Amino acid sequence: MDVESDSETSEDSRYDGVFSAIEKVRKHEYPSESGHWGSPYPHLTNDQLDEKLDVVKTLCTSLLPAIKRQLTAFLNSLDLSEHSDNPCPNVESTVSILSEMSDTVGETISAAETLVWEPPLPEPRHDRHLKELKHFRYTRILRITRAVIHGNLLNLLPDFSLLMIFWDRQENLNDITSQLKSANLISTVSWRAANIRNLIDAVVRQSTLSDLAILQETWQDTRQNTHKMLKTLFKVINGTYLDSSGRVNWNEQDGITKQEVKGLHRACSIQLAQLVIPVVKLARLFYGKLCNIAIHPIPFTLDRELSSAEYNMLLKTMDAFHATIHHLVAEIYLIDESDQNIVPQIRSLRQITLHPMSTLEQALLALAFHIAPSHADDTDRRRAALQRDFKACFFSAERYARRCLLESPQSR
Incomplete structure (x- = not known):
């Protein structure tokens, strides 16, 4: 929906200044993701690195938090708390906030371009x-x-415009239908x-996070998924x-009744579930353990000189x-x-x-290769102890689970 053309249909709208300010913000264009993301030359001068680092710090500690504050102020200026009775946006305040937001968005885009190019x-x-x-x-x-x-x-700003256009065109906001439309837009x-x-x-x-802590946030989501x-x-x-999924559509086929197919599927799925639960x-x-959920936190961190290429490969291996x-x-x-009737297609529960377990072993080996003591002043002796503790912590559990699988009756 073209907000600018819509606003023109309401002559002398009390929100014209707000519409113009919104369009000013929307004219900013973020740089394409197809930009030059890396140089084949590994070295930059200290001054160049300091400039890039200042850009990152400015983005994270100044510009983006400023957008967050301005967005909150913008919401407050619209007086949404009174939308059901008498919405009274402060037009002058809203225009001022949008003007500041436009400047901040422009500076943010400029900072991103400086970092990339x-x-x-x-x-x-x-x-x-x-x-x-x-x-x-x-x-x-x-x-x-x-x-x-x-x-x-x-994309949010046009929603604001639509909301104000709706308010501007309604004669009776106490009407139930009008209230519902307004509530949906506000939602x-x-x-x-x-x-x-x-x-x-x-x-x-x-x-503020270390390289390992960034990974741990990803692994926390993974842990919740396993639960x-x-x-x-x-x-x-x-x-x-099946009851909760609502799927109950069985057909007779190949001489097998629906009850027989259901029974085969139930037996097979139960066997597989019992076998997979330990894994x-x-x-x-x-x-x-990787996310420090355990009582005893992991006694290591990632190698501080891990390159991004190595980091991404580690993440890929762990995700596998x-x-x-x-x-x-x-x-x-x-x-x-x-x-x-897909049960005959299951040839070997053990292989499946x-x-x-094979991918877990690869993940453990990759992780073990890239860990380092939590404290930089640890001695070589502590580094050796770290590897020993790592093996005791993770590989022993992996071997135990593998033995459970091999000894399980369903895997034979």
Whole structure:
């Protein structure tokens, strides 16, 4: 919907100044993601690095928090708390806030361009000494900043305009229909605004986190996902998963009655669920320890000179373990829900369930290769003890789970 043309249909609107201020903010264009994200030359001067670092700090501690404050002030200026009776936006205050927001958005975009363009920072394989300016860190900041401005804020402002146009055209806001329309628009505005605030908080939080802590936030989500998997697997075993999913559509086929197909599927899905549950529990424990959920925090951090290329490869390897479990659990759901006779396609329960253990072993090896003592002054003796503790903490659990799988009757 073209907000500018819509506003023109309401002559002498009391919100014309606000509409113009909104369009001024929306004229800003965030740089394309197809920009030059890395230089093949690994070295920049100290002055160039300091300039880039200042840009990152300004984005995280000044510009983005300013947008968050201005957005909150903008919401307050619209007087949304009185929308059901008599909305009274403070036009003068709103225009002033939007003018400040336009300046801040322009400065934010300029900062992003400075960070991305000349002189570009080194490629991911050359940035092991750059700390806060590592490729994976600053590109994440830029992606979130782009989502704040291009993906949310510039799409949020037209919602504000629509809301004010709606108010301007209503003769009786006490009418139930009018109140519902107004409430729906306000709900959309509030949801988008909350999303912007959450994104900005994520950028600010990342600027204070170590490389490992950034990974731990990802692993915390993974751990929560494994917990959900366990709940569903127990539903499969108890026979309540189909009831909750609402899938009950069985057909006779190939001479097998629907009851026989259902029985085969139930037996197979229960066997698989019983076999997979120890692996999912291990995954929950594994990611829980990595996220310091355990009573005793992990006694290591990531190598401080890990390049972005190595970091991204580690993340990919660690994610592969969860991905294989997710795929396996999805197959169990499919067996439990399907109205097709697919049980004969399951050739070896042991092969299917051992695959996650293989990816876990690869994840452990990759992680062990990149860990370092939590304190930089640790001696070589402490480093050796760290590797020993790491093996005792993780590999012993992996071997135990593997033995449980091999000894399980369902795997034979």
